[in-house]
Structures are given as structure tokens and as C-alpha cells.
Amino acid sequence: MTLQMRIYVPPHPLIKHWLGVARDAQTPPVLFKSAMTELGRWLTYEAVREWLPTIETTVQTPLADCPATFVNPEVPLVVVPILRAGLALLEGAQTVMPLASIYHLGLVRDEETLEPSCYLNKFPAQFKEQTRVLICDPMLATGGSIMAAMAELTSRGIDPALVRIISVVAAPPALQRLSVTYPGLNVYTATIDEGLNSHGYIVPGLGDAGDRAFGT
Ligand SMILES: O=P(O)(O)OC[C@H]1O[C@H](OP(=O)(O)OP(=O)(O)O)[C@H](O)[C@@H]1O
Ligand SMILES: O=c1cc[nH]c(=O)[nH]1
Numbered sequence: 630m631t632l633q634m635r636i637y638v639p640p641h642p643l644i645k646h647w648l649g650v651a652r653d654a655q656t657p658p659v660l661f662k663s664a665m666t667e668l669g670r671w672l673t674y675e676a677v678r679e680w681l682p683t684i685e686t687t688v689q690t691p692l693a694d695c696p697a698t699f700v701n702p703e704v705p706l707v708v709v710p711i712l713r714a715g716l717a718l719l720e721g722a723q724t725v726m727p728l729a730s731i732y733h734l735g736l737v738r739d740e741e742t743l744e745p746s747c748y749l750n751k752f753p754a755q756f757k758e759q760t761r762v763l764i765c766d767p768m769l770a771t772g773g774s775i776m777a778a779m780a781e782l783t784s785r786g787i788d789p790a791l792v793r794i795i796s797v798v799a800a801p802p803a804l805q806r807l808s809v810t811y812p813g814l815n816v817y818t819a820t821i822d823e824g825l826n827s828h829g830y831i832v833p834g835l836g837d838a839g840d841r842a843f844g845t
């Protein structure tokens with residue numbers, strides 16, 4: 630059986646709504662940040678389906694014994710925000726997965742070469758077996774940043790099949806690169822846009838997500 634990367638664009642009215650708010654160039658930074666938080670929340674809600682490990686047990690209701698399903702506290706859950714823009718999605722993701730550990734990764738693209746460089750990596754030398762990772766990065770453009778993040782994770786023992794990526798706007802070059810190297814991966818994005826302009830910005834996109842989220 631050959632694995633193929635799965636890309637989900639959840640047909641959810643709240644995801645469409647907040648994407649529209651984020652795309653609008655008239656949206657001020659404070660509202661843009663709220664839109665990102667909401668997108669982080671709903672994309673995470675969609676992404677954790679059939680991914681969050683559960684255990685079956687019983688509880689006693691006030692009336693009787695009853696079967697119950699809980700999130701398995703034994704399986705490590707990790708969220709990786711790719712700084713800066715990924716921080717804006719993190720707040721929403723944390724409302725869905727409040728107990729997940731957060732491992733920050735700071736990447737920035739060179740404006741000329743579009744190559745990412747890493748200025749902060751809080752990953753452990755090795756992650757525990759079976760660790761599930763949710764990566765938050767709103768923009769997948771050339772794919773340089775997300776490929777760098779995946780390389781850092783897999784070199785520290787993370788199984789790509791246990792990784793889910795949430796993004797807001799994904800472009801074909803990034804999705805192509807991910808799918809070639811990580812066919813077991815699952816990507817959840819609010820939209821797939823047409824392509825990139827000559828400066829590596831996604832078109833129509835939403836501009837520079839980091840600058841808009843932090844008002845810089
Ligand atoms: O697919 P790529 O071509 O690598 O582009 C995507 C990256 O660009 C943005 O980060 P940026 O470098 O602007 O840093 P910032 O989040 O601090 O603004 C964005 O948040 C992604 O991480
Ligand atoms: O369109 C883009 C591409 C990369 N990073 C952004 O923030 N926006």
C-alpha cells in the first residue's frame with residue numbers, strides 16, 4: 630500500500646468566516662490576532678479527530694455505572710508553534726488541548742533567498758515514543774520553514790504519521806514538498822491558494838501573518 634499525504638480543508642462556516650476576516654487588508658492587528666486565535670481553535674478541533682488517543686473505562690453517574698471515554702493521559706501530546714506567526718494559532722489550539730506540552734521553534738525566512746533560519750529551538754534531544762505533535766504555522770508558502778520544522782522533529786524521534794499540521798493558507802509548493810518527503814502526514818488548512826508571487830508571498834493569501842498578528 631502506498632501512503633499519500635492527506636490535506637483537509639474543513640468545510641466549517643466558522644473557519645470560512647475567520648479566514649475572510651484575516652484576509653481582509655482592512656482588518657486591524659487586534660482583530661487579525663483574534664481571527665488567528667479562532668482559526669487555531671477550530672482547525673485544532675478538526676485536526677485532533679481520530680488522532681487524540683483515548684481510553685475506555687467506566688464512571689458512576691449519580692444513577693448508575695456507565696461506560697466512558699477519556700483522552701489517554703499516558704500518551705505525550707505536543708504542540709509546536711513556529712514563531713512568530715504560529716504563536717497566534719497557539720492560543721486557540723491550547724483551548725482544545727490544554728494539557729499538551731508546548732515546544733517553541735523560531736524560524737524566519739531570509740527576504741532575498743526565502744531560506745529559513747532557526748533562531749530558537751526548544752526541542753528535547755529525543756522525544757518520547759508515540760508522541761503526537763501538532764504543528765501550528767499559518768502560512769505554508771515555499772515550504773522551506775515547514776520542511777525545516779519536520780526535519781528537526783523527525784531527527785528527534787517523531788514519527789511523521791503522528792504529526793498533524795494546522796495552517797491557515799497553504800500554497801502548492803509547500804504541499805508538494807511535504808507530500809514527497811512525508812507521505813504519512815496530515816495537513817489541516819483553511820484554504821489552498823493559487824501560488825506565490827515573485828517575493829514568495831502567497832496570492833491571494835493574507836500578507837505577512839507575523840507582522841499583521843503583532844502589529845509590526
Ligand atoms: O513556506 P515558507 O516560504 O518558509 O514561508 C512560511 C513562513 O513564513 C512566515 O514566517 P516568517 O519567516 O515571515 O516569520 P514570522 O512568522 O516571524 O513573520 C510564516 O509564518 C511561515 O513560517
Ligand atoms: O504569504 C506569506 C508567505 C510567507 N509568510 C507569510 O507570512 N505570508
Ligand SMILES: [Mg+2]
Nearest residue numbers: 837838839840
Ligand atoms: Mg513574517
